[in-house]
Each structure stands twice: as C-alpha cells, then as structure tokens.
Amino acid sequence: MIDHLPPDDAALAHRYAHPFADGRAFVRANMISSLDGSATAAGRSGGLGGDGDRRVFRVLREQADVVLVGAATVRDEDYGTPEHPALAIVTRGEVAHTPRLYPADGAEPLVYSGGGSSVDLREVLADLYRRGFRRVLAEGGPGVLGALLADGLVDELCLTVAPMLVGGDGRRIVTGPDLPTEHWRRLQILGDDEGYLYTRWAR
Incomplete structure (x- = not known):
C-alpha cells in the first residue's frame, strides 16, 4: 500500500519521527x-530531487541532532554548515x-580525520553521543x-526513488x-504526483 506524501509539513514530520536508541546514537541514513x-x-545527488524530496530532506534534518557526511560529498554537493x-x-x-562551511557568524562543523587512514566510525558515533547528539542523520556519500x-551501524534507511x-x-x-544479504524491514512507502517514491527501511 502506497500512501500519498502528506501535504502538511507537521504530518510529514510525524511520518518521519526520528527514533531513539538506549545508550547510543540512532543512525538514520x-x-x-x-x-x-x-x-x-550530472554528478550531483541534487540533480535527482524534486519538490517532495526536498521537503523530506528538510524534515529529516529537522528531526536530527547532527548530520554525518563524508568530505567528498561536502565538496561535490557544496555543503554549508x-x-x-x-x-x-x-x-x-x-x-x-x-x-559556507566556516561562516564568520555561525557554528563550525565537527571534523573527524583519519590522517590518511580510515576513520573509526564507531568512535565517531560514540563521540557524537557523548556530545549530546542522539539522532544522527547520515547523508553519504556512498x-x-x-x-x-x-x-552494522545503520539503524534505518530512508531512500527516495526518483522516476528517471x-x-x-x-x-x-x-x-x-x-555486505551481508540480509533482508531489511519495510516501514513505509509514500508517493507523490510527480512519481517519486519515499521509502523507509529498518535493519
């Protein structure tokens, strides 16, 4: 059953309420x-989006305490803080x-660097939790x-399927x-008049 994307942002936020986990950060991608x-x-994820996807993107950020993202995505998508x-x-x-990342009158990003090696993402999430960030929104990149x-650090995946x-x-x-070929549990599928599908999956 595919429900229609709610036209009201409050109703949309209710559909995307960010869960919590006991004693650790809950990671939603x-x-x-x-x-x-x-x-x-054309090299950017924004090239796939539509109005509904931008609404979902905004609501997911409103629900989160911190956005976690890789440096390449920050560069390619021209992120700001x-x-x-x-x-x-x-x-x-x-x-x-x-x-955009270091505005003169705004907050600076937290940067976790491996110094040429892999970053321990478990330690990153543990540090974010210690800082009070309980709801983590991972925006990539791949x-x-x-x-x-x-x-095994992703609790939930929100995936928009663009009709193109x-x-x-x-x-x-x-x-x-x-990755292990485990089955994820479908939480919801929403659609809109432009043909986009907005799906939520839980591990």
Whole structure:
C-alpha cells in the first residue's frame, strides 16, 4: 500500500519521527537513487530531487541532532554548515575552509580525520553521543554509507526513488566491501504526483 506524501509539513514530520536508541546514537541514513540505480545526475545527488524530496530532506534534518557526511560529498554537493542540525564531516585528509562551511557568524562543523587512514566510525558515533547528539542523520556519500553498513551501524534507511533514468557511470548509493544479504524491514512507502517514491527501511 502506497500512501500519498502528506501535504502538511507537521504530518510529514510525524511520518518521519526520528527514533531513539538506549545508550547510543540512532543512525538514520538518507539517500536518493534513480530508477537505474544511480545516486547522482550530472554528478550531483541534487540533480535527482524534486519538490517532495526536498521537503523530506528538510524534515529529516529537522528531526536530527547532527548530520554525518563524508568530505567528498561536502565538496561535490557544496555543503554549508546549517544552523540546525550540527554538521559532522568524516575525512581522510583535510576539509577546505570555505565560507559556507566556516561562516564568520555561525557554528563550525565537527571534523573527524583519519590522517590518511580510515576513520573509526564507531568512535565517531560514540563521540557524537557523548556530545549530546542522539539522532544522527547520515547523508553519504556512498563510501561513508558503505562503511557504516559494513560495521552494522545503520539503524534505518530512508531512500527516495526518483522516476528517471540517467545512464552513465554514476555511483550507487553504497560503495565499498560486500555486505551481508540480509533482508531489511519495510516501514513505509509514500508517493507523490510527480512519481517519486519515499521509502523507509529498518535493519
């Protein structure tokens, strides 16, 4: 059964209420994919989005305490540091100090660097929890999401399916090692008049 995307933002927020977990951060991932499995169009995930997807994106951020994202996605999608939620960046190197990321009158992002090696994402999540960030929204990219999934750290996946074919060699929403072929539990499927599907899945 596919329900229609609620036109009211309060009702939409109710459908996407971010769960909590006892004693640890609850990790929700949010991604978008084309019908042929690409996570980008013309090199950016924003190229796949529509009005409804932007509403869901905004509501998911409102529900979260912190957004967790990889440095490559920050660069490719031209991220800025939002007033809410906080922004945490995972990188193997350095993050460029752009005005959007380091505004003169705003909060700076948290940066977790592996110094050329992999970042221990369990330690990242533990540190975020110690800082009071209980609800984590992982926005990619595919490498970060793959690493989180490989370590069993994703509790819920929100996946928008865009009604378009893009071809090319765009990456999927997940890259990295093979993952266990476990079945995820479907929580909901919403749709809109543009043909987008908004799905939620739990481990």
